Amino acid sequence: MAKDTLNKANFFSDMKKFMPLLKNLVSKDFKIKYRRSVLGVAWSVLNPLFTMLVITTVFGKLLKIEVENFATYYIVGFAIWNFFSEATSNSLGSILSAAPLIKKVYIPKYIFPIEKCLFSLVNFFFTLIAVVIVMLFQGVVPSVTAILFPIPVIYCFIFVCGVSLFLSAATVYFRDIQHLYGVLLTMLMYLTPIIYPLELLNDHSFVLRIVKINPITHYVEYFRNLVMYNTIPSLEENLICIGMSLLALLVGGFVFKKAEGKFILHI
Template sequence: MSKYIQNFLKFKPLLSELVARDIKIKYRRSVLGVLWTLLNPLFMMIILSVVFSNLFKFDIENFPLYVLSGQVVFNFFNDATTSSMSSIIGSASLIKKVYVPKYLFVLSRVFSSFINLMASFTALILVMIATRVELRWTVVLSVFPLFLLVVFSLGVGLLLAALTVKFRDIMHLYSVFTTGLMYLTPVIYPMSMLPQKIKTIVLLNPLTNMLEMFRDTMFNAKCFSAGSLAIGMVEAVIMLAIGLFVFYKNQDEFILNI
């Protein structure tokens, strides 16, 4: 175990360099630069709130914010897992030449997405202030669902990265899958409008639980129940364990397939 920790510490600078690279390249040659990480979600939110407060109306308080929070959570999951998926294949030239712990590439993608998540979270807070929604102390508790979300996404990312090396089909299939998944997560609709049958399926989706916890702390001034926290933790840990296991079993063969 200590061997793994030592190895991680040796390559920790690489992790930060990789994350910095992702961010730098994304905003290179743009005038506003890194400010876009904040502006982009903010503009998206303005459009969404205009659309959802005028066009579609559900019987729910502050519906635009409801949709926005759903977007923040789901976009992070989508972004983190999709970019992790191609992380190993994209770093083929490096992996073939130099020894680097390979999970670092996945980890760096999840971290870059996490930075974007922080930006969109800030944008969400700004929108809340602008629309005069009261910010309550429970907002602080939103770190718990977000943390679970990051762990869960890391697990999915590791799994996808390892499998995609062998089966490239997953790359094409996954975007279809996430589109479907988005509708199985209460991002743009309230849970109350679902028929019982579909509701059961939606509740089985681990993202639903995390998103509901997030919304409770953000708008409902409620602390999530210990039960949902426990379920979320179990789901996140199991996903991470599966991801690590599959990744670890396959990582020595990456070089033969990339």
């Protein structure tokens, strides 16, 4: 049983061996996040609810954005958006903060960004509880198609993993990304129809085009169509989503693979 250190990653045997690590890291993050807070896990549900209250007050009541069941409209989109933004911004520094480990033990390095994505996925399911609460409160009956909701979540998860792999590798070399990414996220959020309907942009064809290129728009709309509007997105839409997810994963994976060998010299 020879292990050639130069070509060390036997991807699948590594993956099997380090599955428990992945699981433990996720549960560690979870424990640390809520340790010593009185309400604990309940915050995962309360946080999106409070955000929803603020947004619906500002945009629904004051700025009068006209969407039927605005609170539901918002929180459904927010769930997907929050998954994306939390996962990517957490994995951004994941390699850097794992430096003490990476320097001392051989661990496949993709574990760290992927772990952050999984952690955010767990959080996403708590946000779903908040979504259900808001729907009940507003009296919105979920569509039958809502049972298909795992499909956009899986698309989005693959996309998020790709972006996270890319970001975590790039951040090792250029720390500026840590500071830049917050601004980028804010921009991207406004380019995603979360607090406004797409129709609002009908007079601004240029912005509309950008919003439609934005991959997260597709995942948000897909999810919303299933949950709120009893619509199953077309085959074309599915192919677009799959295409974007796989592209992100391929590019992210490729960049990560190229960069990981030299991580240790930079962290």
